[in-house]
Amino acid sequence: MRILVLGGDGYLGWPTAMYLSQHGHTVAVLDNFAKRRWELELNVEPLLPILTLQDRVSAWKEVSGNAIKLYVGDLRNYATVEHTLEEFQPEAIVHYGEQPSAPYSMMDYNRAVFTQVNNVTGTLNLIWAMRKVTPHCHLVKLGTMGEYGTPNIDIEEGFIEIEHKGRRDVLPFPCQPGSFYHLSKVHDSHNIRFAVKIWQLAATDLHQGVVYGIDTDETLLDARLATSFHYDEVFGTALNRFCVQAVLGIPLTVYGKGGQNRGFLNIRDTLRCVELAIVNPAKAGEYRVFNQFTETFSVKELAELVVTQAGKIGIRATIEHARNPRVEMEEHHYNPAHVRLLQLGLEPHYLSEVLIDSMLRKIEQHRNRIKASIIQPRVRWSTRSAEQQEEKYTWAGA
Numbered sequence: 001m002r003i004l005v006l007g008g009d010g011y012l013g014w015p016t017a018m019y020l021s022q023h024g025h026t027v028a029v030l031d032n033f034a035k036r037r038w039e040l041e042l043n044v045e046p047l048l049p050i051l052t053l054q055d056r057v058s059a060w061k062e063v064s065g066n067a068i069k070l071y072v073g074d075l076r077n078y079a080t081v082e083h084t085l086e087e088f089q090p091e092a093i094v095h096y097g098e099q100p101s102a103p104y105s106m107m108d109y110n111r112a113v114f115t116q117v118n119n120v121t122g123t124l125n126l127i128w129a130m131r132k133v134t135p136h137c138h139l140v141k142l143g144t145m146g147e148y149g150t151p152n153i154d155i156e157e158g159f160i161e162i163e164h165k166g167r168r169d170v171l172p173f174p175c176q177p178g179s180f181y182h183l184s185k186v187h188d189s190h191n192i193r194f195a196v197k198i199w200q201l202a203a204t205d206l207h208q209g210v211v212y213g214i215d216t217d218e219t220l221l222d223a224r225l226a227t228s229f230h231y232d233e234v235f236g237t238a239l240n241r242f243c244v245q246a247v248l249g250i251p252l253t254v255y256g257k258g259g260q261n262r263g264f265l266n267i268r269d270t271l272r273c274v275e276l277a278i279v280n281p282a283k284a285g286e287y288r289v290f291n292q293f294t295e296t297f298s299v300k301e302l303a304e305l306v307v308t309q310a311g312k313i314g315i316r317a318t319i320e321h322a323r324n325p326r327v328e329m330e331e332h333h334y335n336p337a338h339v340r341l342l343q344l345g346l347e348p349h350y351l352s353e354v355l356i357d358s359m360l361r362k363i364e365q366h367r368n369r370i371k372a373s374i375i376q377p378r379v380r381w382s383t384r385s386a387e388q389q390e391e392k393y394t395w396a397g398a
């Protein structure tokens with residue numbers, strides 16, 4: 001199939017593009033390198049050295065023999081989006097092209113507005129361009145499990161049957177997101193669902209959990225194909241951060257009590273889930289939601305797993321319950337459904353000793369690149385410490 005990956009320079013976008021290319025699809029990527037700008041702005045960088053996207057595309061051609069077509073452009077520019085669809089004529093579009101960090105969106109007013117304008121406008125441009133240029137193309141949109149929040153009932157896959165005053169209906173599952181970033185994904189979901197209804201587009205909204213891991217089959221082929229693994233407080237996710245902290249010999253930063261439960265998945269499963277959604281597409285007029293994670297853990301359980309595994313290879317890791325910089329429930333019910341991708345054939349890579357062990361070893365190899373100064377949380381959800389944030393991260397403009 002002809003597949004366009006938006007955000008093809010990112011932690012997930014680049015491995016997805018290579019994976020789909022390796023599995024026989026004709027792939028193009030579009031990116032405006034915004035993530036690289038945010039890295040400069042915050043003075044953070046990925047653990048492994050990352051080539052430019054142009055050089056990674058060339059390296060991929062050399063290693064695999066397959067070409068990936070590269071479009072450089074911004075989704076906020078409607079003409080760019082329309083031109084890309086017109087020229088590439090995708091049958092499926094994988095949309096990762098958004099500001100992906102909750103802490104980034106909570107730093108200050110400017111970044112909250114930027115996150116929502118950037119994410120919502122990009123997706124609006126995309127659905128309008130799809131309507132005009134490729135109305136039969138299937139949109140596979142990366143949403144987040146965080147759209148649901150942490151209600152005191154089981155979470156369903158997108159929709160819930162409700163009985164109210166003697167009448168029944170199947171309605172979108174209530175959303176109670178926990179950051180302006182997570183809210184941007186809710187806004188996207190509403191816009192996509194509406195567009196599908198009125199224009200008979202086809203869309204799958206992947207409500208993804210927290211992704212962990214450094215390598216995929218394709219990144220392992222050549223060091224030049226590495227993906228941008230972050231461990232800093234803004235772009236690093238929980239397990240990835242904990243592994244780097246263990247290697248560095250600093251206490252693992254469990255926020256608050258650590259009873260925050262989340263859905264997690266291996267980066268390899270992200271790629272397979274996206275592929276499963278593409279090869280089993282939504283029908284015209286269908287908006288589907290798949291909850292995309294394979295296991296749930298509390299943050300404290302994750303940290304304890306890392307401590308145990310690190311101990312087995314001679315690294316003495318400890319846990320510190322830091323004051324929670326976020327406003328979130330630290331102990332709560334969490335039982336989200338996740339059957340639809342399994343029904344399509346997903347065979348999960350569960351979090352195992354082997355994976356944590358290999359992550360720790362790989363991080364150890366790049367230990368001299370770790371910047372200790374970017375690990376401790378400074379971005380706070382509440383206004384009390386806003387001044388402190390301004391000091392470290394002055395807004396540099398969009």
Ligand code: USQ
Nearest residue numbers: 100102144145146208209210237238241253254255260299
């Ligand atoms: N946490 C810690 N210590 C840390 C980092 C995080 O205790 O050092 C806690 C957070 O307080 C939170 C949980 O771990 O309760 C998850 O935080 P995270 O930073 O790993 O993930 P999150 O901010 O939720 O966002 C990430 C991705 C985002 C994706 C989301 C899926 O950055 O793009 O949408 O995971 S989900 O969490 O299911 O909403």
